[in-house]
Amino acid sequence: MASGGPNLECRMYESRYPEVDMAVMIQVKNIADMGAYVSLLEYNNIEGMILFSELSRRRIRSVNSLIRVGRTEPVMVLRVDKEKGYIDLSKRRVSEEDIAQxxxxxxxxxxxxxxxxxxxxxxxxxxxxxxxxxxxxxxxxxxxxxxxxxxxxxxxxxxxxxxxxxxxxxxxxxxxxxxxxxxxxxxxxxxxxxxxxxxxTPQPLKIRADIEMKCFQFDGVLHIKEAMRKAEAAGTDECPVKIKLVAPPLYVLTTQTLDKEQGISTLSKAIVACTEEIERHKGKLVVKDAPRTVSERDDKLLQDVMDKLRMNNEEKSGDEDSEEEEDTGMGDVDVENAGFHD
The missing domain is CATH 1.10.150.190 (Translation initiation factor 2; subunit 1; domain 2)
Structure with a gap:
């Protein structure tokens, strides 16, 4: 911070010190002979100390297995001396409920x-x-x-x-x-x-389900396309459903919504609609992964798999004309030309 500029350092709460028996978030700064010196992150990094006797209820065999410099974690406040600025903390007395809160x-x-x-x-x-x-x-x-x-x-x-x-x-x-x-x-x-x-501003959650869908009947690919249409038709304006082929017979269903429960419910209904349609033509649908929230990393991993499969298909000659795939009813469905959108 430049000299004469505004002071941008401040505790998060009105009270300068935490209350006794309160769980606080700390970062370990140094390990000394008697214990560990830490910074209280919510209180403008004022210093506190965890004695080794307050690290664990069990016998300590290795201090490094219990506490390390740089680690951030919740601990319990044992004593606060506001005049001297001493704050004694305990790791062994903090409960799972305290940690979560x-x-x-x-x-x-x-x-x-x-x-x-x-x-x-x-x-x-x-x-x-x-x-x-x-x-x-x-x-x-x-x-x-x-x-x-x-x-x-x-x-x-x-x-x-x-x-x-x-x-x-x-x-x-x-x-x-x-x-x-x-x-x-x-x-x-x-x-x-x-x-x-x-x-x-709330960001939409992405909900995804992974399914396997097969149909060995005549025109099996067409029946799969119709089942995909039924799945997408189960979506709503708030939770539009999209279905995409990964590689036969694996498909993914996705939706985006601010309401997690609504998104999971909508995808579940889409799977039911898709199952009913494909089974009507003696096909089979198996849910490999039930509807759940996914991260950007999950999306990237899926896209990487699809890109790799696409490249492999492009390297093989005659894939488009494979009669064997058409007979099985599990060929590479052209989702975009079938009326589905990514």
């Missing part, structure tokens, strides 16, 4: 902190000032500023325009008066809303 809170707080820090930097103001007038009041009102920020996505005026604070001024008569002013200026509001919408 701490991780959830920290992930929300980290996102809020990132947005607040970016706005403070953009507006050339101290981060703590932004927290004093905006962040911490939202924590008090909504339980967590993350919940308030979620509402800002759709209704910024109601959330941000309600924030005020008092300032004392000297009137024309020399008397001190208290004045209520808006905490969020139009410039800060614009910067906040843009950052919040960019970072917190």
């Amino acid at each position: 701490c991780e959830e809170r920290y992930n929300k707080s980290k996102l809020v902190h990132s947005i607040m820090r970016h706005v403070a930097e953009t507006m050339n103001m101290d981060l703590e000032d932004l927290y004093v007038h905006i962040g911490w009041p939202l924590y008090r009102k909504y339980g967590h500023a993350f919940e308030a920020f979620k509402n800002v996505v759709n209704d910024p005026d109601t959330i941000l325009d309600a924030l005020t604070y008092e300032v004392k001024e000297t009137g024309s008569d020399g008397q001190e008066v208290t004045k209520v002013v808006h905490a969020v200026t139009p410039e800060i509001k614009d910067a906040l809303v843009k950052n919040i919408k960019r970072r917190m």
